[in-house]
Every structure is written in structure tokens, then in C-alpha cells.
Amino acid sequence: MSKASSPTTTKISSFMLMIIFIVLALSLTAIILAINAWYTPGQELTAGYLLLIGVLGVAMSTYILFQTKKRMLRLKIEAPSITTTIECRKCDFKSIREFQRGDYIFKEVEPCQKCNVNMLITAIYREVKERKRERFPF
Amino acid sequence: MNELATTTALQNQLLQEPFGEYSWILNILFYAIFIVFIFYGQRIQMYIMLREVEGSLYKLRYIKDEGRKTAIETIKEIGKPQADPTARVDRFLEYFTISPQSLDPAGVVWKLEHILDVRDTRFKDEVKLMAPAADETQANNLENTLEAAMALNYIYKIIRHFYLLGKKTLSLYIIMQIQMILPLVMREAEAYASALKAFAYGQPIGDGAGALVAAKLMHGNEIRKIPKDCVVATVPIEGRTAHVIKAEGPGGNVGKIGEAVKIIIEENEGKIATIIMVDAALKLEGEVVGEVAEGVGAAIGGPGVDQFKIEESILKYRIPVNAVIIKEDIGDAVSPMRKEILDATDKAIERIKQVILERTKEGDRVIIAGAGNTIGISP
Incomplete structure (x- = not known):
């Protein structure tokens, strides 16, 4: 009775997942590059830019990932107890x-x-x- | 002008310094995005809206399919049909009702009542054919399940229609109006989705709050059937004689409370001190579920036929009509009854007794009518 019915349309698209993970990987690379650039004299501004891009990328991809997961959960019809x-x-x-x-x-x-x-x-x-x-x- | 120049210079400086000789690429990119947004901003916004509608449409399709599946499974389980009922259920889901012409509104209520009667008979016949082994209670529950599945099917089709129309015409206004009402539509669809299981299993729903109040009042007293699909019990309350009316349960049924009230008034030759109607009512956001409120007027939902009949009858004999409502939202109204609503029925009974004491004299006759779907509530 209290089981949630198993939906057939709750899969996250693999294409979507691929894009999210590519963006995440690129963002992490940008953060690493930013750290390297920070220790190179005269590259502080570049480091700042790379850090900004990296942080934004990580934030965006994790947000989209969580949103997709949330949407997937919302698709279930819960039968209350x-x-x-x-x-x-x-x-x-x-x-x-x-x-x-x-x-x-x-x-x-x-x-x-x-x-x-x-x-x-x-x-x-x-x-x-x-x-x-x-x-x-x- | 100076500010603009300073901003551009700052932007150029910021872009040029870290990327050196390739900064022109960023400059072009910046202007390109700017121009694209000037000319295609609205179109981009439109695609975002369409995407949102598309997401909801997926969900609606899932809910609709679940509804259909639940209906078919319940029919197979309860009705024990000899043939597969799928085709018949699919045909049932496409049924429609054309409301009567109201260009000349005189007499439209009777026309509407007739159309609704025909619809009801047709539905009952269909359910009998689909589920020959179902008893009356189960058949009523099945009818309600199918109606919920039908409502989900209709909602899905309407949203799909506007989505496809918007995509075809690329009209911002078509897409925008559907996107704007989407949260409300989704709420309603989710409510029907939870109603499906309640109807299939015969569980009391929030809308049955009024019927439950009446059932509690008439419990232990002699009950008789009155047209159509209603029951009445004569109950002594605070030294008065109360005729308590509700739809006949425990199958999913709303009865014709208007007709029943009219019959009881006529039986008593109009000598009724007051009518108290109890029903579940939609709450506003911010109000508490299960809040009990009191007022005047015929508290009864539906297409309006019953309300009209009650108003006609009370006008004939100048009978005052009071209303006690139990507040809940649309989701609570069609899903299994919440504990707060169940508890509120006792508060409503107290309020009814208070109204009787304040508004009538000892020895008076009163009518208490509990409106709403009596699924899962006997008698």
C-alpha cells in the first residue's frame, strides 16, 4: 500500500549526464589552472578569471545535476500510508x-x-x- | 557618456590584460552575445518556457498512464471480466459531456440535470459491462476511479494541445498563458493522481468531511433511503428533531442532496426551523487544514443543480439556511482523508449543535445535510 509505484520515465538522459560531467571536469581543470597561475608572477589576474570560471562551472553543473535528480524524484506517485x-x-x-x-x-x-x-x-x-x-x- | 566610456575602457582593460593578444576574440564574443540577445531574446525565453511545459507534459503523461493502469488493474481485480477491459477503458477515457445551451438561460438547470442524469446512467452501465462481478459499492468506487483517470487524460490532452500549438505557431502568448497556469494545473493533476488509489481502494477522501459529519450524527439511528442515492435519519439533538441527510455509502457517491432536502421539506410541509449544510470547502493559502468556519447559504459543490434546488425549496417556505464548512485544499479534497480533517468533523458537530441551540427553539425540526463524496463512509 505505502509503496511508491515504479515509474518508467525517471531515467536521466545519458547525453545530459555526459554534458554535466564534461562541464564539471572542465571547471575543475580551470580551478587547478587558477591555482598554478596564482603562483606564477604576473598571472594573478588570469588566476582570478580562471577561478571565477571554474567556480561558476562547478556551481552550475552541480545545480543542474541536483535539479534533474529532484525532477526524477517528483515523478513518483507516492501512495500514502x-x-x-x-x-x-x-x-x-x-x-x-x-x-x-x-x-x-x-x-x-x-x-x-x-x-x-x-x-x-x-x-x-x-x-x-x-x-x-x-x-x-x- | 563619460560613464559609458569608463565602463568600456575598464572592460577592455579587464579583457585584454589576462588574455593578451587574443582578447579581440572575447570582445567579439561579448558583442555577438549582446546582439543575439537583442534580436533573439524573446525567442530564447520562449524556448525556455516550452522546455518547462515539455517537462511538465512528461510528468502529466506519466500520471495519466498510471491512472489508466490503475483503472484497468482494479477492474480486472474486482470486476473479473471475461474479456480484456483495456479497449473499453480507453474508449471510456475519451467520453465527453456537452453542457446545455444557455443562450436562453430560463430552465437551463433542469436541462443540465437531465444531461448529468444521462451521463451518470451511461457511466454506471459502462462500469457494469466492464466489471460484471462488482457489487454496488465496488461499482461506485470503480466509476469514481475511472472518472479520475478521465480527468487526468483530459488535463494531459489540453496541456499537450497548447504545447504543440505554441510550438507550431511560435506564439509567445500561447506558450506564456499555458506556462503561467502550469503550477496550478500540475497541482490539480497531482491531486487526481492521489485520488486514484483512494477511489480504487474505497478510502474516505477529504471531500467526504460533510458526509462523515452526517454519518457520525446518524450513527445508531434508524436510516431510510430517499431519492436519489441518499439516506436520511431522524435524530434527536438538543431537544430538537434533526433530519440528517447524506449520500448513500460506503461506495463513491455524492447523491442528489438537493432533491433529498426538497423531499424532507415537503414531507414536513415546510415546517423546518433551519437547514444546516456541512461541506468541505477550499481553503485559501495561509489558512489551516481542518479549520471550521460558519456562515449562511447552501454549502454544496458540484455543477450547481443541487444548490439551485435547495435555494428554490428554502425560498418557497422562507427557511433560513446555515452553513458549516471544513477547510482544505484541492489536494486534500480528493486524496485520502487527513487526520486534521477527520478531527475537524467533531469540531463541526459541536458547531452544528451550537447553531441549533442559538437559532432554534426546543421541539423544532431542523435539517442537517452533509454534502460530499461518501466513499469509504457508511451508511
Whole structure:
């Protein structure tokens, strides 16, 4: 029930991955060159430029990589976990279990373990874990 | 002018120093990019938008295919059809309903009601043919599953239409309008996607909050069926007699609450002190899920036929109508019921009792109508 269905369209394109990794490699090379240039007298400005290019390249490629991964995750349809609450009308015994097909609210189910009276489904719900709220002044 | 000269000089200096004799290449590149953006900026922006729509379209196609798959699997599992239902499901997904002509609006509600009745009968017949072994509850759930799959199919087709039209015409305005409403469309599609499983398994959904309130009130009392697809129970509340109405469950069903309210009013010859309607309502961003609010008017969704009927009936006998709503967003309304909404039903019952005490006298008769889809909620 709570499994996410496996999608068929969640692959990252290999061409896209290749470009990202080439940009990443070139950016890292630029950073290494920048370090070399920094220790060469009179090449400080070149080092600065190379460092800028390198850092920008690394930032861009990692951002795109994470975005693609995020998009891939978003493609999954999550089936939430559903809880069924069963109560005994006589002794107020309460039991909670995972939802089973055929359950509905106010359905009489198995007898109570304590008093042998048929129990009743009183609630079927899903619990949502709220993400940390962004702080708005309103 | 001086500032421009200084900027150009600084830029030339910055470009020339590190790259020496090859700096002219960078200069040309700089001007080329500048010119390209002047002439093709809008087109580039358009391609970015198209790419965004394309990404969402992939997702919509995936959701739509999942919907179709879920519907077919559920039919096979529950309905035990002798032949493969795939072709019939595919045909069902393409069904459409033409709304009545409203050039002369007099009587349009009755025409709309008739069209909706025909649609409902047709859907029920189709489901019976697809799933001969399904009982009434399962058939209602299957009908709801198919309707959700149908909605997803329709959303996908509309977005694809505008995407392809935008690509063909390269009109910024066609692409822009679809790109702008895309976040809302995606939210709705995701809501329907989560509704699919809920309908297939017969789980109560957020929209059923009103029906659950009514079910809790009528539980333990004698229940009788009234047209169409509704149930009513006479419940003593705070010394008053309450006729509690809801759609008949536990199968996916919204009933004809408007018709049911009309029948109960006529049965009591209009001697009803007040009508209290309970329903789930869309919340605004910033409002809390499960918040209970109170007001006046017929709180009922759908195409408007039921609201119209209730308003007609209350006008005839001048019956005041109060509304208690439970707030939730579109995603919560069609996905399995959240705990906050379930808890809010008890708060709504308290509010109903408060309204009864404040607005009616002892011995009065009241109608409490819980609107919404009663899937997973009995009776």
C-alpha cells in the first residue's frame, strides 16, 4: 500500500549526464589552472578569471545535476500510508492497524479481544508530516 | 557618456590584460552575445518556457498512464471480466459531456440535470459491462476511479494541445498563458493522481468531511433511503428533531442532496426551523487544514443543480439556511482523508449543535445535510 509505484520515465538522459560531467571536469581543470597561475608572477589576474570560471562551472553543473535528480524524484506517485482505527463500543478498547481493502467507516469487524462484542471502524485517515514551515510574518 | 566610456575602457582593460593578444576574440564574443540577445531574446525565453511545459507534459503523461493502469488493474481485480477491459477503458477515457445551451438561460438547470442524469446512467452501465462481478459499492468506487483517470487524460490532452500549438505557431502568448497556469494545473493533476488509489481502494477522501459529519450524527439511528442515492435519519439533538441527510455509502457517491432536502421539506410541509449544510470547502493559502468556519447559504459543490434546488425549496417556505464548512485544499479534497480533517468533523458537530441551540427553539425540526463524496463512509 505505502509503496511508491515504479515509474518508467525517471531515467536521466545519458547525453545530459555526459554534458554535466564534461562541464564539471572542465571547471575543475580551470580551478587547478587558477591555482598554478596564482603562483606564477604576473598571472594573478588570469588566476582570478580562471577561478571565477571554474567556480561558476562547478556551481552550475552541480545545480543542474541536483535539479534533474529532484525532477526524477517528483515523478513518483507516492501512495500514502492509511491508518484504520477500530473501537469496541462496549469497553472502548481501541486498535489501530493499516488500512485493508474493504474497510469503511462504521463497518462492523472482528469481535473485541476483551468483551467479544463486534468492533467498529471509527476512523480511516492518513497522517501528513508537515515540512518545516517557511516563516511568513502573516 | 563619460560613464559609458569608463565602463568600456575598464572592460577592455579587464579583457585584454589576462588574455593578451587574443582578447579581440572575447570582445567579439561579448558583442555577438549582446546582439543575439537583442534580436533573439524573446525567442530564447520562449524556448525556455516550452522546455518547462515539455517537462511538465512528461510528468502529466506519466500520471495519466498510471491512472489508466490503475483503472484497468482494479477492474480486472474486482470486476473479473471475461474479456480484456483495456479497449473499453480507453474508449471510456475519451467520453465527453456537452453542457446545455444557455443562450436562453430560463430552465437551463433542469436541462443540465437531465444531461448529468444521462451521463451518470451511461457511466454506471459502462462500469457494469466492464466489471460484471462488482457489487454496488465496488461499482461506485470503480466509476469514481475511472472518472479520475478521465480527468487526468483530459488535463494531459489540453496541456499537450497548447504545447504543440505554441510550438507550431511560435506564439509567445500561447506558450506564456499555458506556462503561467502550469503550477496550478500540475497541482490539480497531482491531486487526481492521489485520488486514484483512494477511489480504487474505497478510502474516505477529504471531500467526504460533510458526509462523515452526517454519518457520525446518524450513527445508531434508524436510516431510510430517499431519492436519489441518499439516506436520511431522524435524530434527536438538543431537544430538537434533526433530519440528517447524506449520500448513500460506503461506495463513491455524492447523491442528489438537493432533491433529498426538497423531499424532507415537503414531507414536513415546510415546517423546518433551519437547514444546516456541512461541506468541505477550499481553503485559501495561509489558512489551516481542518479549520471550521460558519456562515449562511447552501454549502454544496458540484455543477450547481443541487444548490439551485435547495435555494428554490428554502425560498418557497422562507427557511433560513446555515452553513458549516471544513477547510482544505484541492489536494486534500480528493486524496485520502487527513487526520486534521477527520478531527475537524467533531469540531463541526459541536458547531452544528451550537447553531441549533442559538437559532432554534426546543421541539423544532431542523435539517442537517452533509454534502460530499461518501466513499469509504457508511451508511
